[in-house]
Amino acid sequence: MTTAHPTAQPPGQQPTGLIAALDIGGTKIAGALVDQHGTLLHRVQRPTFAHDPGEAVMLTVHRVIEELAEDPRWSEVRAVGIGCAGPVDITRGTVSPVNIAGWRDFPLVAQVAADPAVLGLAKEAGLPPEQGVPVRLAGDGVAMAAGEHWCGAARDSANAICLVVSTGVGAGLVLDGAVRPGPSGNAGHLGHLTVDFNGEPCTCGSRGCVEMLASGTAIARHALRSGWRPAARDAATDAAAVAESARQGDPPALAAYERAGQALAAGIAATATLLDLRLAVIGGGVAGAGDLLLAPLRRHLDVYGALSFVRPIEVRLTELGPNAGLIGAAALTTTAAR
Known part of the structure; x- marks a missing residue:
């Protein structure tokens, strides 16, 4: 290929x-x-x-x-x-x-x-x-941050966070014009920021992590718990199937993406407040849901990113895709x- x-x-x-x-x-x-x-x-x-x-x-x-x-x-x-x-x-x-x-x-x-x-x-x-x-x-x-900064959606930005929203949620940072992995290589690991103090335990050992609310796995899990069922009996029960139901107005499916967007917004706003960022790039398989994810993300970002220097943060979809x-x-x- x-x-x-x-x-x-x-x-x-x-x-x-x-x-x-x-x-x-x-x-x-x-x-x-x-x-x-x-x-x-x-x-x-x-x-x-x-x-x-x-x-x-x-x-x-x-x-x-x-x-x-x-x-x-x-x-x-x-x-x-x-x-x-x-x-x-x-x-x-x-x-x-x-x-x-x-x-x-x-x-x-x-x-x-x-x-x-x-x-x-x-x-x-x-x-x-x-x-x-x-x-x-x-x-x-x-790696995603490096790719998007090199020749993708963050190529014109000196300060950005780039998120992989897929089976899990990962992220990387571009600061002062360069990718900054940190000493261990885990700088910007937004997926394991706690955004719900009383949330369910995460596989990482903490609780209420962004990943437990916003990953593809979490979206499907929450939709199923809320009563969502795919239209066909033999259909997949993954985030893409939830997105398809959400496009048809299914309430539990819509609620699962609303919850995911809110969690991502809380994590992005906290990181942007700490590091004075201007751009968030969203990639990974779940980003394929488009506005089902981005619309609630942007709406909640307006709430959580309340300080004047955070409000300019822009949200873009990946240009390099998978x-x-x-x-x-x-x-x-x-x-x-x-």
Whole structure:
């Protein structure tokens, strides 16, 4: 599959080959070849069996890499970027995604670096086999922020928060014109801000987190508890199905998206108040609901973002769509895009 996207060369960065990018979440594991201009050249994807043992999930990652390596341009790859659901630890190269139970302090960077197809790239790059090509890890929200800032909806903004609203809720920050992952790689992890002090326990160990109200999983769960049922007996019971019912005026479905928009607005307003932000970019699968999500989000943002310096914050949809994390993972391997 070959897909073109808006391109932008990071200042001072010269093309030096391709980047292999991985985007790992609770629903899917995607891989791509991306050039140094931010153009996605080839993409593959497999489902994440998030409840399987960690080794089985990693086997899917290896299969995605294997499929990428079948492309004749694989030999041109000079770095590997990984965006993964968090928390992550970029200093140790480990991940502990809330939605992938088998990965706790999982050595993802080491596992990817040891993949046979990745090991083989060292020879192509003229590197000692023991050195290998660089492998860089980021949280999925940070990766999305990097992609949108590089050549997407945040490319004209020096200060922004970019959200991935999907199986979970992640986010990344652009501050003073650069992506800021923080020392551990988890800066801006808005999904685990508490917005309901007495809310239900979250899988992260806290309670009332944004993710427990606004993720696709939470939207479907709340709609079902409120009496929503899909129109067809054999239809899916996910956030997309809830959105379809909401478009037809179903009250429990509409209420689930209202609740999600309110939670996101509370989290964005708190972050914007703390960091003096001007832009919020919304991506991830749930963003496909469009105004079903954005209309209540913007309305509640007017309430929670009451201070004068917060009110200018603009809400935009992703421009890179489902490929934002892949393009961002690639961006983070380039010096100028960090």
